Amino acid sequence: MSVVRSVALFLLAAIAEIGGAWLVWQGWREHRGLWWIAxxxxxxxxxxxxxxxxxxxxxxRILAAYGGVFVAGSLAWGVLLDGFRPDRWDLIGAAICLAGVAVIMFAPRNT
Known part of the structure; x- marks a missing residue:
């Protein structure tokens, strides 16, 4: 599988998971209703x-790598949809997580 396809799948997974959790949050915590939750x-x-x-x-391996995408994606989602302003430590932490994703997914292996 190409690196581009793998990255695209991770981005799609992040949109589905983070977006889904955000919709539940909005439905319950912000009282937007059951359609948001569903x-x-x-x-x-x-x-x-x-x-x-x-x-x-x-x-x-897939879930561990996705964990790093989730960390960075959650911060990005907060910036884009909730007005969150990450500080330098948030950004450094996200960069470390994405470096971990690269190592886990794309390091050469003897298989």
Whole structure:
């Protein structure tokens, strides 16, 4: 699988999971209603399927790598939709997580 396809799948997974969680948050905490919550639950379910399209057969590796994408993606989501302003430590932490994703997913392996 190409690096570009793998990255695209991670981005799609982040949109589904972070977006789903955000919709549930908005529906419950911001009192927007059950349709928001239901949409969030559907998006969270879709996230579960997206990871299965990664070529690596190891669930643990895919989920571990996605964890780094989730950290960076959550900060970006907050900036774009909630007006969150990350500080330098947030940005450094996200960069470290994304470096970890690169190592986990794309380091040469003897298989």
């Amino acid at each position: 949409s969030g639950v559907i998006a969270l379910g879709a996230y579960g399927f997206v990871a299965t399209f990664q070529s690596d057969p190891n669930f643990g």
